[in-house]
Amino acid sequence: MDIVRNFAKNVLGPVNKISIHIDNKTPVTYDKLDPQSTLKEVREKLSNSEEQIRIYEYMNFVGPYGIILRNQENYELLRENLQDGYILKIERPIDPNINETTHRCKLNYGIRMTEDGPKNLNEMAFEFPKDITQSVKMRKFCAEHEFKGTCTSKHENFLRKNLVAEGKISIATPSDLSFGFIISGGNQTDDTYNTQFSSEYNIRLFSKYEVEIDIKKVQPTEIFIQEVNSALESDNTINELKKVCEKFGEYIASKVKIGGRLHKIEYYNMSSMSRQISTKKSVSMNIGSNLVGSMKSCYNIVNGHNVSSSTSNGETYTHFYGGDENKFKEDNIALWQDSLDDYTTWQVIEYTDLTPIFEILNLELRRRILEAMGQKVLYSKIDSVDVVMSLSKFSYEHELSIPSKLSHIDLKECQIFASVMNATNKNKSKVFSTRIILYTSNNSASVVLHRIHKRSKKSKGFKKNNDKVFSLQIGWVIIGIPSDFKYEDCNFRIIDSKEYAPHNDHQINIYDQFQKNYSILVACTQQAPKQSTIHPTDSMLVTDVHFSCLNDSQLKACFFIYDLETEKLHKENFEGKFNDLFIHCSIISITQGNYLKLNREKKILDRFNNKSTVFYNAHKKSLWTCHEPTFVSLFHENCPDCSAGFVNLAPNYLIFNSLGNVHECLQISYFSAPLSPI
Known part of the structure; x- marks a missing residue:
């Protein structure tokens, strides 16, 4: 030697x-x-x-x-x-190593989703502990899967191109900070680029290992923390946070499969089409730019290789991840498939779980970011109830089932809105008021319904000593600051949400820059128990709010109280009646806007022969269904010369119980909230 x-x-x-x-x-x-x-x-x-x-x-x-x-x-x-x-x-x-795998697959970097596929960023957002096995687990997962099907949804196509796992096509993201796409919901105009979209996809996965990262055991880098702090201290926090996402990514891959992937999409039926407007109520996803109409001829993707593309109709998108690129042949993948025996050729082929990147920050920074992003719809639901009322009983209390995921949230810091919907078209002449009751002792909430009636007709429809059953649907939503970033965001934005106390002047200034593409949610809310002479269910006093918009921008709320026993309407001098009642109001910006006029339906009115209950026909518009919580707010041009009353919904109709003069036309704004996942 x-x-x-x-x-x-x-x-x-x-x-x-x-x-x-x-x-x-x-x-x-x-x-x-x-x-x-x-x-x-x-x-x-x-x-x-x-x-x-x-x-x-x-x-x-x-x-x-x-x-x-x-x-x-x-x-x-x-x-x-x-x-x-x-x-x-x-x-x-022979076997892969955790350190090399995380480095080669860039699992310690954030991810941005784009129309061309996932982008790995070059700035590290977080670090693994010195002993990486504390936060990263690898297990052998040798399997071959093939997925075939037809896709007519652009957001599904988008997520497949970004390697999101089948069966997890719906993922949560805060769209305020999203660059590649936004999740959208509510009422949306489907006029996307004036093209029809349809594709056949064929995805083959050659899985070798599954990698899981324990997000709780990683640490954000100092530069990431510094830039988040700078964004929060700036005058334009949201724009600066967007820049942080652009630099560090929107997500962390908390669970992935690695190996090889062959991804082929054939687009067809992409001819120009005339503008068609349809109302979509379910949660969907808009892509941030024109995906189909201007397909790029090359794809600047960090991982993976594009094989072919074109800009003509009927184009094909073929892409492969992992393996030896020199051995790939589209008509014969055998050699490329054999090259996957070498673990140094493996790449991420599927994101099984993605975590919003801000989740790795400490509690205080997360709280500040969430507050900067504003209030969101935390939960929405429809409850089908059979309301039983006797001849002398005109109130009903329905307890709201708050989901366990919101059990840690103080409901006093949130706003709850409720709406009565009649899905069966039965009892259409009966109208109910709503009031939200917050029970501060156990952080629970209820909706109290009062049946609006005229004293001279209150026995109509009842037999002596018999109860009357009303089959109703109660739609309700909770709005507040989210506790994390894993929520479904939508194409509407809550731009103002406040609490008001009624005073002797029945009109309340709400918002100075109101626009016609805004919708309004309003609720009369009472906190209990408190020192009050009025019990929520025993009281014969009912409340509601309608709106007027002065000079086309100054929004005012008109609060009133109606006494079911004396049949008297009160628009002022409320002192002593509701000391513990507040008005909650949220203004929502919607892309298309839902402000319109409905005409009185005389045929239905004549059939019921009830001058106080008026039906306004929305049939031709198909504005709403009873499958989502839908909320309607009334507008009057002049207050106090307004027609106070109560509104309920039925399929294709709005039912209005007027306490004054009946109008031939009713101005409303309405909002439909996407249902929360069960």
Whole structure:
């Protein structure tokens, strides 16, 4: 051995270029190594080099006499361990290593979703602990899956191109900070780029391993924290937070599959079409730019390889991830598939779980970001109830079932809105008022219904000593500040949400810059128990609010009280009647807007022969169904010369119980909230 070393020292002399040979890969020439360096020094240099020559902790140098142990590297010179033609050999174990896998797949970087596929960012948002096994788990998952089908939804196509797992096509994101797409819901105009969209997809997954990251055990980088703090302290917080997302990503891949993926999409039926407007109520997703109408001829994707694309109708999108790109042939993938036996060719092929990137920050920073983003719809639901009322009983209390995921939220910090809907078209002449009751002692809530009636007709429809059953649907939503970023955001935005106390002047200034594409949610809310002479269910006093918009921008609310017993309407001097009642009002901006006029339906009015109950026909518009919580607010041009009353919904109709003059036309704004997942 001494003879070999002396020969290397005395004969080889200085070496300018060394070929680094890792396993059976093609050698890479490198000229930045000093032959007099120890192997420990060489390891330190190569561990920070480019991927082709990077050495990881688990790799070993191979000298003339075999593998060199790590504890010997400080005593071994590079020049003593060069082999045939100045080659430095490095060997790796057969099974993949966690450190190399996370680095190669860039799992410690954030992700942005784009119409061209997922983008890995170059700024690290978080770091793994020194012992990476504390936060990252890998398990063997060798399987081959194939997914075929037809896609007519752009958001599904978008998510598939971004490697989101089948069955998890709906993911949550705060759209206020989203760049690649926004989740949308409510009432949306479907006029996307004037093109029809349809595609056939064929996805083949060659899974090798599954990697899971425990987000609770990673730490945000200092630069990420600094930039978030700077954004929160700026005058335009939302725009600055968007820049943070643009730099660090929107998501963290908390669970992925790695291996190889072949992804083929064939687009067809993409001819121009006339503008068609339809109302969509379910949660859907809008892509941030024209996906189909202007397909790019190349895809700037960090991982994966684009095979073909075109800008003509009937184009094909073919893309593969992982494997040896030199062995890929679209008509024969056998060699490429065999190359997946080499784990150094694996890439992320499926995102099974994605976590919004701000979730890794501490509690205080998360709270500040969520507050800056404003209130959201936290929950929405429809309850079908059979309301039983006797001849002398005109109130009914329905307890709201608050989901467990909101159990930690103080309902006093939220706003709850409710609406009565009649899905069966029965009892259409009966109208109910709503009032929200917040029970502060146990953080619960109820909706109290009062049947609006005229005293002279209150026995109509009842038999003596018999109860009357009304089959109703109660739609309700909770609005507040989310506690995390995992919520479904929509294409509407809550721009103002406040609490008001009624005073002797029945009109209340609500908003100075009201626009016709805004909708309003309003609720009369009472807190209990408190010192009050009026019990929510025993009281014969009912309340409601309608609106007027002065000078086309100044929004005012008109609050009134109606006494069911005396049949008297009160629009002022409320002192002593409701000391514990508040008006909650949320103004929602919607892309299309839902402000319109409805005409009185005389045929239905004549059939019921009830002058106080008026039906306004929405049949031709198909404005709402009873499958989503829908809320209607009344508008009058002039207050106090307004017609106070109560509104309920039925399929294709609005039912209005007027306490004054009946109008031929009714002005309303309405809002339909997407149902929360069960």
